[in-house]
Amino acid sequence: MRRLHPTVSFAALGTLALLYLPLLAVVVFSVNASRHGFVWRGFTLGWYAKLLQDEYVLELTRNTLVLAFVSTAIATVLGTLLALGMQRFPWPKPARFAMELVLQLPVVTPDIVFAAAMVVMFGLLRLAWSIFTPGLLTMIIGHVTFQTAFVALVVRGRLALLGPTLDEAGRDLYADRLFLFRTITLPLLLPGVVAGALLAFTLSLDDFVISFFTAGPTSTTLPIYIYASVRRGVSPEIHALSTLIVLVTVFLVLSVERATRYRKE
Amino acid sequence: MTRIVVWYGQLISRPQLYRRGLLLVCSGFAWLTLFLAVPLAILLVIAFASRSAYGEVEWTFTLENFRRMLGFGALGWSSNTLRILLRSAWVGFVTTLISLLLAYPLAFFIAARPPRTRYLGLTLVIIPFCTNLVIRSYAWMLLLSPELPFAQLAQWLGLVPHFGALYPSAAAVYIGMVSTALPFTVLPIYTNVERLDWSIVEAARDLYASPWRVFFQAVLPQTLPGLSVAIILTFVPAMGMFVIPDLLGGAKYWLVGNLIQQQFGASRDWPFGAALSFGLMLLTFVGIFLLRRWRAEGELV
Numbered sequence: 001m002r003r004l005h006p007t008v009s010f011a012a013l014g015t016l017a018l019l020y021l022p023l024l025a026v027v028v029f030s031v032n033a034s035r036h037g038f039v040w041r042g043f044t045l046g047w048y049a050k051l052l053q054d055e056y057v058l059e060l061t062r063n064t065l066v067l068a069f070v071s072t073a074i075a076t077v078l079g080t081l082l083a084l085g086m087q088r089f090p091w092p093k094p095a096r097f098a099m100e101l102v103l104q105l106p107v108v109t110p111d112i113v114f115a116a117a118m119v120v121m122f123g124l125l126r127l128a129w130s131i132f133t134p135g136l137l138t139m140i141i142g143h144v145t146f147q148t149a150f151v152a153l154v155v156r157g158r159l160a161l162l163g164p165t166l167d168e169a170g171r172d173l174y175a176d177r178l179f180l181f182r183t184i185t186l187p188l189l190l191p192g193v194v195a196g197a198l199l200a201f202t203l204s205l206d207d208f209v210i211s212f213f214t215a216g217p218t219s220t221t222l223p224i225y226i227y228a229s230v231r232r233g234v235s236p237e238i239h240a241l242s243t244l245i246v247l248v249t250v251f252l253v254l255s256v257e258r259a260t261r262y263r264k265e
Numbered sequence: 266m267t268r269i270v271v272w273y274g275q276l277i278s279r280p281q282l283y284r285r286g287l288l289l290v291c292s293g294f295a296w297l298t299l300f301l302a303v304p305l306a307i308l309l310v311i312a313f314a315s316r317s318a319y320g321e322v323e324w325t326f327t328l329e330n331f332r333r334m335l336g337f338g339a340l341g342w343s344s345n346t347l348r349i350l351l352r353s354a355w356v357g358f359v360t361t362l363i364s365l366l367l368a369y370p371l372a373f374f375i376a377a378r379p380p381r382t383r384y385l386g387l388t389l390v391i392i393p394f395c396t397n398l399v400i401r402s403y404a405w406m407l408l409l410s411p412e413l414p415f416a417q418l419a420q421w422l423g424l425v426p427h428f429g430a431l432y433p434s435a436a437a438v439y440i441g442m443v444s445t446a447l448p449f450t451v452l453p454i455y456t457n458v459e460r461l462d463w464s465i466v467e468a469a470r471d472l473y474a475s476p477w478r479v480f481f482q483a484v485l486p487q488t489l490p491g492l493s494v495a496i497i498l499t500f501v502p503a504m505g506m507f508v509i510p511d512l513l514g515g516a517k518y519w520l521v522g523n524l525i526q527q528q529f530g531a532s533r534d535w536p537f538g539a540a541l542s543f544g545l546m547l548l549t550f551v552g553i554f555l556l557r558r559w560r561a562e563g564e565l566v
Contacts, residue, residue, distance in 0.1 A: 079293065112505045117305050169274070
């Protein structure tokens with residue numbers, strides 16, 4: 001690699017600062033003892049302690065995690081099956097094109113349009129079945145829908161790397177279909193599935209727009225709560241909560257990184 | 266009729282193979298069709314329906330919603346809606362441009378690191394990308410508040426009144442948008458920069474090309490695939506954004522996203538919201554289509 005002009009490095013560091021200054025500000029104010037204003041009044045972990053005693057916040061955390069875990073589980077299964085079915089069969093061109101289109105649809109649709117479509121669909125379904133009133137179920141359906149496509153894309157990438165040779169070798173040695181899948185395909189595919197699941201989980205935690213549109217009064221999640229609090233005026237507890245969410249995100253990103261790095265080796 | 270093929274080391278007839286494949290994909294496609302393709306189709310139908318006085322959807326065919334989108338309301342023509350649409354496209358354009366200007370140095374900076382720290386650099390870009398958008402937007406509100414250096418500098422320069430904050434303002438929206446879009450621009454460009462053919466750059470230098478010319482004729486063409494992906498990934502979400510303008514821009518700086526949100530929220534005017542959604546979708550697809558074509562031509566050159 002060539003040496004870079006100092007202005008390039010300088011601009012790059014400035015850009016990184018643009019990405020991290022806001023997050024840093026949240027972290028700093030979450031340990032600032034002053035409740036109002038922006039003067040530094042000394043270090044405290046009091047806001048975190050208060051946060052952990054807040055029944056409502058704990059309930060919202062539970063909602064958020066249930067939503068993320070359930071939707072990730074469903075999306076991982078659907079996405080993996082989708083990837084296997086799309087990658088490993090000689091589909092004729094029109095069928096492949098149609099599949100590709102449906103799979104890319106959640107990726108290219110602006111999330112506000114996606115959310116609007118969800119509102120309309122649940123509104124109509126509600127006329128027939130009352131279980132579709134806005135709540136945890138509608139949120140799970142919304143999340144699974146955009147997660148599935150991303151899981152399928154990640155797993156498919158991994159499948160493309162595997163190729164047919166190992167299956168062929170297994171066949172030559174008289175392995176049956178189930179044995180092949182259990183001992184060869186699945187273990188080799190697992191890093192891709194794990195990476196896909198972690199990505200889906202991160203997407204679920206990161207989502208605000210779709211949750212906001214499909215949530216009911218009892219299924220509020222942390223991002224919705226933060227949004228509502230910000231509009232009323234922020235408090236140090238919100239900074240503490242946001243800091244914790246950022247930390248979880250960092251952990252998840254590093255995990256995805258590990259899972260995919262394994263793939264390259 | 267049944268032809269036998271060898272597929273993944275197995276002797277099998279085609280119908281059998283398709284049956285097996287369908288069994289695998291049916292659940293996923295059923296889900297995506299039922300909960301995404303069908304709802305989008307319903308949304309398109311509703312865009313041609315009308316709204317009753319109580320906010321219900323009335324199934325009478327009308328083009329009224331699209332007329333309203335172009336500004337023809339009950340009270341005659343007004344430029345409000347049209348202005349919001351144009352502003353969204355403009356904000357999307359400016360955001361994309363600034364993000365690209367910032368992304369190139371960062372992509373080169375990361376690519377110039379030794380392999381080990383290169384991963385660290387990439388991870389540093391991915392973390393904000395995965396952080397909740399609400400948190401990132403309100404973090405900017407925090408950073409731009411009156412008591413902190415940025416606002417104080419602006420106060421000192423006379424850009425905002427004494428004790429004034431830097432938000433809500435157009436500038437705050439741009440700052441929020443650019444910092445959100447940056448990972449989307451840096452990552453695709455980086456994948457091209459990493460594989461850059463430096464001998465072309467050297468050749469250009471040997472021939473005494475100016476630094477600008479080296480960039481535009483030896484570097485930029487090599488990053489075109491990443492550049493076009495970056496443009497799509499920035500422009501599309503930027504136009505439909507509603508959290509950032511809502512928190513950082515206030516009511517005076519609405520984008521299409523806010524307008525759509527209002528129709529499905531407070532105003533309860535689904536048909537108009539549906540029409541706006543399709544306006545946004547259409548703009549998105551036109552953008553992607555133009556970019557595809559531009560890229561295809563770029564590869565020929």
